[in-house]
Amino acid sequence: xxxxxxxxxxxxxxxxxxxxxxxxxxxxxxxxxxxxxxxxxxxxxxxxxxxxxxxxxxxxxxxxxxxxxxxxxxxxxxxxxxxxxxxxxxxxxxxxxxxxxxxxxxxxxxxxxxxxxxxxxxxxxxxxxxxxxxxxxxxxxxxxxxxxxxxxxxxxxxxxxxxxxxxxxxxxxxxxxxxxxxxxxxxxxxxxxxxxxxxxxxxxxxxxxxxxxxxxxxxxxxxxxxxxxxxxxxxxxxxxxxxxxxxxxxxxxxxxxxxxxxxxxxxxxxxxxxxxxxxxxxxxxxxxxxxxxxxxxxxxxxxxxxxxxxxxxxxxxxxxxxxxxxxxxxxxxxxxxxxxxxxxxxxxxxxxxxxxxxxxxxxxxxxxxxxxxxxxxxxx
Numbered sequence: 001x002x003x004x005x006x007x008x009x010x011x012x013x014x015x016x017x018x019x020x021x022x023x024x025x026x027x028x029x030x031x032x033x034x035x036x037x038x039x040x041x042x043x044x045x046x047x048x049x050x051x052x053x054x055x056x057x058x059x060x061x062x063x064x065x066x067x068x069x070x071x072x073x074x075x076x077x078x079x080x081x082x083x084x085x086x087x088x089x090x091x092x093x094x095x096x097x098x099x100x101x102x103x104x105x106x107x108x109x110x111x112x113x114x115x116x117x118x119x120x121x122x123x124x125x126x127x128x129x130x131x132x133x134x135x136x137x138x139x140x141x142x143x144x145x146x147x148x149x150x151x152x153x154x155x156x157x158x159x160x161x162x163x164x165x166x167x168x169x170x171x172x173x174x175x176x177x178x179x180x181x182x183x184x185x186x187x188x189x190x191x192x193x194x195x196x197x198x199x200x201x202x203x204x205x206x207x208x209x210x211x212x213x214x215x216x217x218x219x220x221x222x223x224x225x226x227x228x229x230x231x232x233x234x235x236x237x238x239x240x241x242x243x244x245x246x247x248x249x250x251x252x253x254x255x256x257x258x259x260x261x262x263x264x265x266x267x268x269x270x271x272x273x274x275x276x277x278x279x280x281x282x283x284x285x286x287x288x289x290x291x292x293x294x295x296x297x298x299x300x301x302x303x304x305x306x307x308x309x310x311x312x313x314x315x316x317x318x319x320x321x322x323x324x325x326x327x328x329x330x331x332x333x334x335x336x337x338x339x340x341x342x343x344x345x346x347x348x349x350x351x352x353x354x355x356x357x358x359x360x361x362x363x364x365x366x367x368x369x370x371x372x373x374x375x376x377x378x379x380x
Contacts, residue, residue, distance in 0.1 A: 022076045023075055023076055023110045023111065024073050024110045025072045025075045026070070026072075027113055029060060029068040029069070029116070030116045040085060041059060042059070042060040042068050042083060042084070043055065043083070045082055046080055046082070047359050048079060048081070050269065050295055053086060054086040058070065076107050077106070077107060077329070078104065078105075078326075080358070088188065093124065097119055097124030131184070131185040133155070136160060137155055137182045137183070140155075147241040148237050153212040154178065154211055156207065156250075157194065157207065157210070159205035160205065162255075170206050170255060171206040171207070171264070171379075172206060172208075172250060172251075172257070173208045173265070174263075175209070175271075176211060176213065176222070176267030176270075177218075177267060177268065178210030180192060181195075181208070181210035189361050190360070190362055191365070192361060194208055203376045204376055206264075206375075207254055211242075221274070223273070224299070225300070235274050235277060236281075239278040242265070242278055243282045243285055247263070260285060260286065260287040261287040263286050264286060264289065264290065265290070266290025266291070266371065268292035268364045269292070273291075275289060276289060276294065279316065280306045284313075286316060287317065290319045290375075292321045292322075292364045293359050294322075294333070294334065296337060297330065304337065311344035314347050315346035315347055317350075317374065318347060318348070318349050318350065320351040321364075321371070322357065323356065323358050324356070325358045334351065350374055
């Protein structure tokens with residue numbers, strides 16, 4: 001296959017470079033926060049720590065003035081964050097209990113900010129969530145993952161007409177963070193609406209297998225390399241589960257096109273990282289790869305070693321996406337990965353950088369149709 005490289009930079013430019021060591025960012029919470037006991041523990045979750053709501057290294061400590069303070073070193077650029085009390089059911093809200101937009105700051109020097117939390121989500125009754133999954137989505141509960149010794153729900157989309165055309169076979173797309181793919185009821189912050197898109201697109205459809213993330217185990221399962229931030233990395237075993245357990249099951253129970261050219265994998269953030277890693281480790285399995293806003297930074301540059309070592313074996317269609325408003329070094333990290341892969345022959349690379357793109361489900365929902373169009377076109 002002849003290599004082609006397409007770089008789409010939409011209303012965006014990369015100018016300059018982030019300070020080598022970054023800056024110190026200090027957050028001070030006012031000492032009086034609503035409904036908070038003296039022993040309440042506060043955390044910050046943001047685009048600089050994978051949006052972990054209760055990560056130990058991002059816990060506030062109490063000052064002598066009875067305020068709460070946290071200093072994070074090595075940050076730069078646009079930051080987005082929220083305050084939590086340890087998980088997303090206890091995230092800060094407005095005084096009326098409404099969901100807040102992310103707090104934002106452009107970090108260009110050492111900075112100290114003081115903020116006040118107006119309310120907490122668990123102290124208000126939330127609007128009733130409704131299921132939005134298409135009738136074409138079915139759930140396989142408690143699917144066992146022998147490589148990890150635990151079970152996980154699968155959400156499987158079967159194309160319209162699947163049951164009425166018993167001779168027809170379909171390509172398969174494997175997606176991470178399955179709770180966010182089809183159903184607003186299970187989604188953390190909005191769904192991708194993949195089922196609605198496939199229900200109505202005029203493009204050839206496919207089977208979609210969305211694997212639920214492990215909640216508190218998500219970072220471990222999606223991190224391939226033991227690193228300082230995530231020492232209990234289980235990504236290697238998770239990748240083996242996808243290829244050695246899940247794919248054979250799907251191929252054995254559904255009418256799939258089993259070949260590499262008809263098998264794709266994708267995910268966002270840490271899910272984007274593990275999707276690319278899995279494809280690199282098993283280059284004979286996936287012919288299409290979608291990498292949305294990948295958290296390459298958390299690997300301490302180890303992902304680039306695997307790209308250099310195994311990139312030449314991929315021979316696949318890769319679709320990369322990142323937004324310029326995602327903060328940290330994500331646009332630069334993505335371009336570095338693309339440039340490394342460009343050196344390897346045989347793959348088709350598409351990189352999309354959007355000036356207004358943020359690190360959230362809404363952005364990935366908008367990008368999915370373009371990724372899917374690229375998947376379909378690779379076989380034409």
